[in-house]
Amino acid sequence: MYRVNEIFHSVQGEGSYLGCPATFVRLSGCNLNCAWCDTDHSEKEFLTAEEIxxxxxxxxxxxxxxxxxxxxxKPLLLELKKRGKKTMLETNGTNPTDDIRHLLDWIVCSPKPETNWAINERCLFDELKYVVDGNFEPEIHIPKGIKEKYKDRIWLQPESSNFNLRSKEAFYFAMKDSSLRVGIQLHKIINVR
Ligand SMILES: Nc1nc2[nH]cc(C(=O)O)c2c(=O)[nH]1
Ligand code: SF4
Ligand SMILES: [Mg+2]
Structure with a gap:
């Protein structure tokens, strides 16, 4: 059984798949407690893999x-794969994903200040997303090897409560280091889910 906050239909508002219609499954609970967490992940329903x-x-x-x-x-991903779905995961990078990698088409890792932007050595992913929050410094917080390997797939996402200022910071970071890319949260700009 999974504790589920919400299942909704929307458009991916972030990263490489920006603009693609998708179903979102928001599971409840988190192992971190970030200061600027903007997400309600309380539990609303208990559902099996098949029900989801x-x-x-x-x-x-x-x-x-x-x-x-x-x-x-695994049970959820197997059920989705049985139905021919393209599976994507959003993770904070603290846990391994190597055991489910083969069941996922795309993994977005978004390291957090709460853990000093650490990435679990068994966390495999396809792209990175860093929230530009006033403390984030690409030169300090992105490991050098990762920068080379994930060039053009490292998104700098302005923190939304201070969007104009943080967007400008993200611009300057990208202009100084061309392996980086400025991202947005389209759903927040147009105020949809
Ligand atoms: N439209 C939309 N795109 C998203 N991409 C990542 C989201 C998330 O909350 O993980 C999200 C979300 O909540 N809504
Ligand atoms: S990792 Fe994500 S969901 Fe968890 S507390 Fe931080 S911002 Fe919120
Ligand atoms: Mg979100």
């Missing part, structure tokens, strides 16, 4: 939270 998969309408499904890797995601 039955509610996924779009081909793309984004599993998010909270922190989805606090669950054993």
């Amino acid at each position: 998969a039955n509610r996924v309408d779009y081909e793309k499904v984004i599993i998010t939270g909270g922190e989805p890797t606090i669950y054993d995601l």
Whole structure:
């Protein structure tokens, strides 16, 4: 059983798949407690893998939270793959993903200040997303090897409560280091889910 906050249909508002319609599965609970956490991940429903998969309408499904890797995601991912879904995960990078990598088409890792932007050595991913929050410094907080390996797939996302100022910071960071990329949260700008 999974503790679920919400299942909704929207458009990916962040990262490489920006603009793609997708079903979002927001699992409840998180292993961190970030100061600027903007997400309600309280529990609303208890659902089985099959019950969740039955509610996924779009081909793309984004599993998010909270922190989805606090669950054993295998049963859910197997159920989604059985239905031919393209599976995507949003994780804070603190837990391994190597054991579920083969069941995921895309993994977004978003390290957090709460852990000093650490990434678990068994956390495999396809792209990185850093929130530009006034404390984040690319030169200090992004490991050098990662910068080279993930060039053009490292998103700098302005923190939304101070969007104009943080966006400008993100611009300057990217202009100084061309492996970085300025991102947005489209859903927040247009105020949809
Ligand atoms: N539209 C939309 N795109 C998103 N991409 C990542 C989200 C998340 O909360 O993990 C999210 C979200 O909550 N809404
Ligand atoms: S990792 Fe994400 S969901 Fe968890 S507290 Fe931090 S911002 Fe919120
Ligand atoms: Mg969000």
